[in-house]
Amino acid sequence: MIATTPDTPYYAVIFTSIRTDFEDGYADMATRMVEMAHKQPGFLGVESARTELGITVSYWESLESIRAWKQVFDHRIAQQIGRERWYESYKVRVCKVERDYGFEL
Amino acid sequence: MIATTPDTPYYAVIFTSIRTDFEDGYADMATRMVEMAHKQPGFLGVESARTELGITVSYWESLESIRAWKQVFDHRIAQQIGRERWYESYKVRVCKVERDYGFEL
Numbered sequence: 001m002i003a004t005t006p007d008t009p010y011y012a013v014i015f016t017s018i019r020t021d022f023e024d025g026y027a028d029m030a031t032r033m034v035e036m037a038h039k040q041p042g043f044l045g046v047e048s049a050r051t052e053l054g055i056t057v058s059y060w061e062s063l064e065s066i067r068a069w070k071q072v073f074d075h076r077i078a079q080q081i082g083r084e085r086w087y088e089s090y091k092v093r094v095c096k097v098e099r100d101y102g103f104e105l
Numbered sequence: 106m107i108a109t110t111p112d113t114p115y116y117a118v119i120f121t122s123i124r125t126d127f128e129d130g131y132a133d134m135a136t137r138m139v140e141m142a143h144k145q146p147g148f149l150g151v152e153s154a155r156t157e158l159g160i161t162v163s164y165w166e167s168l169e170s171i172r173a174w175k176q177v178f179d180h181r182i183a184q185q186i187g188r189e190r191w192y193e194s195y196k197v198r199v200c201k202v203e204r205d206y207g208f209e210l
Contacts, residue, residue, distance in 0.1 A: 001123065001157060001158045002121050002122075002123065002158065002194060002195070002196050003121075003196075005198075012117075012119060012198065012200055014117060014119065014162055014202075016107050016108075016152050016162070017107075018106065018107065020210075047121050047158055047160060048156070048158065048160075049154035049155050049156045049157075049158050049159060049160045050154050050156055051153070051154045051155055051156075052106060052154075053106045053107065053152055053153065053154050054154060055152055055153075055154045055160040055162060057119055057121070057160060057162075063203075083208050087208065087210075088209075088210050089107060089207065089208060089209040089210060090107070090207060090208050091107050091108075091205060091206075091207040091208075092205060092206055092207065093110075093117065093202045093204075093205040094202070094203055094204040094205065095117055095200035095201060095202045095203060096200060096201045096203055097119075097198045097199070097200045098168075098199055098200060098201055099198075099199040100196060100197060100198040100199065101196075101197055102194065102195060102196040102197065103188050103192065103194060103195050103196075104193070104194040105125075105192075105193050105194060
């Protein structure tokens with residue numbers, strides 16, 4: 001579940017959100033967006049968690065691959081419905097991952 | 106709860122983790138580390154969520170401020186106990202935030 005990513009540098013999009021109370025298609029959309037992202041050129045992986053705050057981090061080969069994913073038609077629709085219905089607020093941060101290290105038991 | 110951060114560029118540390126079943130001081134440590142981080146020079150904010158995966162993103166003014174926080178004695182102790190007891194695995198990614206945008210109802 002921790003994304004397996006290549007050697008740095010690569011890119012990350014940190015999507016932090018607070019949901020409204022409207023469920024109405026949200027879970028289906030979220031599942032579908034993750035499936036679609038997996039098929040995008042340059043997609044490397046995704047990590048997701050939600051308590052009060054939701055944090056989804058997706059990893060990408062390049063800024064171009066992030067830009068292309070942002071423009072995919074179904075994703076644009078999801079972004080629009082998100083603002084109209086599912087999210088009270090969100091923030092998107094596009095980052096260059098410069099260094100990483102890990103630990104496993 | 107979504108961190109208020111300055112204009113880009115600034116830095117983010119994405120800490121993704123899978124916990125063991127040992128509670129034993131974990132919640133106290135987590136609270137204390139967030140309190141201590143707030144007092145560190147260059148600290149900008151933190152966002153945190155956990156489902157199966159835990160994701161904590163802390164934001165910083167510079168790579169130097171991230172390096173300094175990594176070396177703080179109590180934080181080093183927490184990292185060590187984390188590897189011995191609380192975490193099955195984790196990954197740390199140090200990033201430069203190049204662009205951000207948001208939405209609020």
